[in-house]
Amino acid sequence: MAFSVPVTVRGYELDINGHLNQAVYLQYAEHARWELLRAAGIQEEKMIGSGIGPIVLENNIKYFRELHGGDEVTVSCEFEWAGGKIFKMHQLISKLDGTVSAQIDVVGGIMDLKARKLVADPAAALREVSEFPETLGL
Secondary structure (H helix, E strand, O other): OOEEEEEEOOHHHEOOOOOEOHHHHHHHHHHHHHHHHHHOOOOHHHHHHOOEEEEEEEEEEEEOOOOOOOOEEEEEEEEEOOOOOEEEEEEEEEEOOOOEEEEEEEEEEEEEOOOOEEOOOHHHHHHHHOOOHHHHOO
């Protein structure tokens, strides 16, 4: 089951066309990913103290429906653990009636903050700092 957080579209996030600026969709996705980590019991200080940090290697976004000021949406995120140094995350930004506004597919990894390289097993690295790894699909 995908994790999700609610977000209300704010007026200052709109572009000249009166709909949500394209870059803000990525901010909503980032917000949901950090909330997922928080729900898994991963605190930023603990992650940094362990010498690791999440990174985004690639974002692919598909826009389906406009969002306007005051629209209430949910932003979901679900890990796909494929093995190796990377993981994938699938995210949807949906209106409360279920209409999908955008789909965001992310390729990410966990960086060793000292070596500045990806760790060999990102799932194991997150499991070690998580209080509730099942929230991450682990």
